[in-house]
Amino acid sequence: MNNRMSITNNAHWLLVLVASICLLPGAYAAEIIRVDASESQSQSVLGSTVIPYKEVTLAAQVPGVVKQVAGEVGAIFKQGDVIVQIDETTLQARRNSVLAQISTAQAVLQNSQAQYTRELVSPRSKDVGALPGFGLPAMFDMLAVRPFADSMMGGYDSDMGRYSDLMSSATVVSQAQSSLQQAMSQLQEIDSTVRDAKSIAPFEGMVLERLVEEGDTVQPGQALIKFGFVKFKRLQADVPSGLIRYLDEDMVVPVRIDGHVETMAKVAQIYPIADPSRHTVIVKFDLPVDITASPGMYAEVYLPERNKDKPKVAVIPRTALLSGRSLPSVLLVNDSNVSELRLIRLGSDQSNGMVEVISGISVGERIIDNPPPSASSGWMPTAK
Missing domain, CATH: 2.40.420.20 (conserved putative lor/sdh protein from methanococcus maripaludis s2 fold)
Known part of the structure; x- marks a missing residue:
């Protein structure tokens, strides 16, 4: 009985082995x-960095102490929002002083205009109201002596005297107008300086880097924050000059962001000059709007190598x-x-x-x- 079962099992295994050998080539x-x-179809892999679509550095325009910094890194601001405020107490004091100068200049101008009008309507050379004897000596001088002097002696011209008085009054008016204009110009200068004490967002964007804190003393030209438009993002890569001839604007190339996000990017800008020390050219690539990436992330750009030779x-x-x-x-x-x-x-x-x-x-x-x-x-x- 056992021998029959053993023979049967061996027969089964033999059939399986033969079937496997027969089916092996066909399988x-x-x-x-x-x-x-x-x-x-080999490609060159270049490292790149995610950057904002555009980026600016807001710097101090006036010296002073930082009074307020509106947001931390990552804060979003609309166009026109104040981001950094520098203390403007000294500027406001100067502005009040100039306003006082303007008031004085306006009063002087009004007085000089009144004196010029008086001289034009009632000349001082013909004023007899302040003379004694009811003005009889002055009237005799005006009616008899002066005409005789004008015609006979030739040494006196009453019309020239009146013209001289008018020009003197007009000169005082012109000087008063100049003083007022100078004070107004000083006010405009101070108002411009007051506006420069505020760092205003030039467009809608995000704070990329905060370089000062409240209470810091800053000087003109000192960087305050870095601000960027991050609704659209780009890649910036240093491409070897030998590969630039394979790239054209609006060309689409594959990229990989942060090691796992794969997408396509369009060549947006190719710099016309190369770095003389590194022999590379800066190239910027536009990323799709729906890609999740933050400025500063690492990305790989795959560039084709089309060499006919x-x-x-x-x-x-x-x-x-x-x-x-x-x-x-x-x-x-x-x-x-x-x-x-x-x-x-x-x-x-x-x-x-x-x-x-x-x-x-x-x-x-x-x-x-x-x-x-x-x-x-x-x-x-x-x-x-």
């Missing part, structure tokens, strides 16, 4: 193919790679129609499941496609 559909040639590279299907190996390898069929194991070095992936081979095999050589996992040197597919 893997192994075949011998030749290594094709294709243009390389570069020879074609060998390409093979990924199905020709032996599975379960620590290093990429294929079965190469030699001139004796015997397979041998060959280690290869892979390059960039191409379309339709093809991959570039940098070294290990050459174009035109024969390899085995779809080899079984257990295949090794000497294994050959069954002839169909």
Whole structure:
């Protein structure tokens, strides 16, 4: 009984083994193919940084003590909002002093205009109201002596005297107007300085870096904060000058942000000059609006290398790679129609499941496609 069961089990295992051997070539559909040639699709990977669409540095325009800083790093402000306020007490005191000067200049101008009008209507040279004797000596002088002097002596001209008095009054009016204008100009200058004591957001954006604190003493030109428009973002990369010829504005290239966010970016700006020490050119790329990224993040830009003089590279299907190996390898069929194991070095992936081979095999050589996992040197597919 036991012998029969043993014979039956052995028969079952034998049938399974035979079926496996018969089905092995068909399951893997192994075949011998030749290594094709294709243009390389290798890419250069460059590091870049996420930057705001535009960025400005707000600096102090007047000396003084920082009175207020409206927000921390990351705070959002609308266009026209005050971000940093410098103490303006001294400026307000100067402004009040100039306002007093303006009031004085206006009073002087009004008085000079009144004196000029009086001289025009009632000349001082003909004023007899302040003379004694009811003005009789003055009237005699005006009616008899002066006409006689004008006609006979030739040494006196009453009209010239009146003209001189009018010009003197007009000069006083002009000087008063100049004093008022000078005071008004000083007021405009102080008002402009008062406005400069406030750092105002030039556009809607976010505080990128805060460089001062409340109570700090600042001087003109000292940086206060960095402010950027972050609704749209860009990448900035230093591209080697040898790769610039492969780039054009509005060209779209793949990028990877922070190691996991993959998207496409458009070439927005290519600087016309290169860094003389590093021999690189600054290139800016526009990112899609819906991409989540913060200024300062690291990103990788993949630039194509289109070199017409570069020879074609060998390409093979990924199905020709032996599975379960620590290093990429294929079965190469030699001139004796015997397979041998060959280690290869892979390059960039191409379309339709093809991959570039940098070294290990050459174009035109024969390899085995779809080899079984257990295949090794000497294994050959069954002839169909």
